[in-house]
Amino acid sequence: MAANREWAEDFGLSGFDGIARAGVALVTCMDSRIDPLRMIGLEPGDAKIFRNPGGRVTPQALEALVLGVHLLNVSRILVIPHTRCAMASSTLTEIRERVSASAGQDASWQTFGVVSDQRASLRDDVHAVVSHPLIPDTVKVGGFLYDVDSGLLERLV
DSSP: OHHHHHHHTTOOOTTOOOOOTTOEEEEEEOOTTOOTTGGGTOOTTSEEEEEEGGGOOOHHHHHHHHHHHHHSOOOEEEEEOBTTOHHHHSOHHHHHHHHHHHHTSOOTTOOOOOOSOHHHHHHHHHHHHHTOTTSOTTSEEEEEEEOTTTOOEEEOO
């Protein structure tokens, strides 16, 4: 709470209408090594950000992207998973076992979006965006891999 009060002392987004000022939407992983705005040179208010394990284009991500395109000034969409992602370096069984051990109860019923081939999944995710009937062809879509060790993006799609 103290940190929040300090941050709010010079809060600059009061009255902001919530549109993406730079016209960007970003789908990326929840990994704490990713600073989504700074890694692409943007500031708060510039982009819409959707984060989930693995940075996948899920139905919820598509919902956010459609809303961003039609209601929030989005004209460019970036899909950015990252290197050394737990969702791409573990099997579903391994993730379930780790969660079960941590929770102290069976997690074999829980779904997790593990990725066996990040590059193929990224191509599929970009295709899901560009082929969505509510995302017009005028929206630019790209797929990138973020390197958590160097901070660099590699365009893959």
